Amino acid sequence: MTALLEVEDLRVAYGKIEAVKGISFTVDAGEVVTLIGTNGAGKTTTLRTLSGLLKPVGGQIRFRGKSLKKTPAHQIVSLGLAHSPEGRHIFPRMTIEDNLRLGAFLRSDRPGIEKDIQRAYDLFPILGERRKQAAGTLSGGEQQMLAMGRALMSQPKLLMLDEPSMGLSPIMMQKIMATIAELKSQGTTILLVEQNAQAALSLADQGHVMETGNIVLSGSGQTLLHDESVRKAYLGED
Numbered sequence: 272m273t274a275l276l277e278v279e280d281l282r283v284a285y286g287k288i289e290a291v292k293g294i295s296f297t298v299d300a301g302e303v304v305t306l307i308g309t310n311g312a313g314k315t316t317t318l319r320t321l322s323g324l325l326k327p328v329g330g331q332i333r334f335r336g337k338s339l340k341k342t343p344a345h346q347i348v349s350l351g352l353a354h355s356p357e358g359r360h361i362f363p364r365m366t367i368e369d370n371l372r373l374g375a376f377l378r379s380d381r382p383g384i385e386k387d388i389q390r391a392y393d394l395f396p397i398l399g400e401r402r403k404q405a406a407g408t409l410s411g412g413e414q415q416m417l418a419m420g421r422a423l424m425s426q427p428k429l430l431m432l433d434e435p436s437m438g439l440s441p442i443m444m445q446k447i448m449a450t451i452a453e454l455k456s457q458g459t460t461i462l463l464v465e466q467n468a469q470a471a472l473s474l475a476d477q478g479h480v481m482e483t484g485n486i487v488l489s490g491s492g493q494t495l496l497h498d499e500s501v502r503k504a505y506l507g508e509d
């Protein structure tokens with residue numbers, strides 16, 4: 272079986288600075304795969320390249336068997352790859368509901384869209400309660416929920432989440448992680464970038480540790496969670 276996403280020797284540079292130096296990994300349908308690693312390791316750069324916002328200088332990206340090399344960003348979304356970016360990027364003056372509708376801009380199946388808006392409200396009841404409110408009035412954690420809900424509105428085959436727990440309280444963070452687990456159980460395939468290695472590895476099928484543009488260690492979530500070097504470097508143990 273071919274993987275849903277295949278990344279092979281991917282290289283990405285900002286001018287002369289190579290931020291991603293030839294990484295390879297795959298994501299199979301139904302899996303949660305996580306990229307963890309220190310600040311500046313190249314995680315966000317990788318996700319931005321996969322969604323077509325940055326052009327690689329080398330390597331291959333295949334999604335559902337098709338090369339994405341020449342595919343523009345908006346077509347990548349329509350192929351089923353959605354991105355909930357770092358720092359949320361919701362539209363603060365628009366209502367919560369209109370933010371969600373924006374996530375469905377490539378769809379024309381109105382009943383399906385209404386059903387998925389309801390699904391977002393089922394996942395995150397607070398969004399339903401505030402649906403007519405400007406999104407900028409939501410707390411940081413609630414905006415994170417909205418960003419995830421909006422990404423789901425495109426009915427992605429692969430959902431990419433960049434630091435969904437960033438800046439959240441422990442309770443909010445647990446809630447976001449529980450939601451990711453729920454999405455996985457519903458069959459959504461997820462590529463998760465997280466600073467919180469413990470939480471990410473606990474729910475991931477596969478994990479990759481990135482350091483300065485390279486993948487330095489790969490394994491199942493459980494293997495990495497119990498790996499001594501990972502525990503020392505990322506889980507704060509000595």
Ligand SMILES: Nc1ncnc2c1ncn2[C@@H]1O[C@H](COP(=O)(O)OP(=O)(O)OP(=O)(O)O)[C@@H](O)[C@H]1O
Nearest residue numbers: 285288290308309310311312313314315316317466
């Ligand atoms: N627009 C840019 N121009 C130049 N360099 C950049 C740009 N964006 C990122 N970089 C550099 O590329 C490297 C990788 O950055 P990236 O944002 O991918 O890291 P990250 O793993 O997501 O880190 P963090 O955990 O802090 O979010 C860093 O050295 C960063 O300074």
Ligand SMILES: [Mg+2]
Nearest residue numbers: 314315316357
């Ligand atoms: Mg980042």
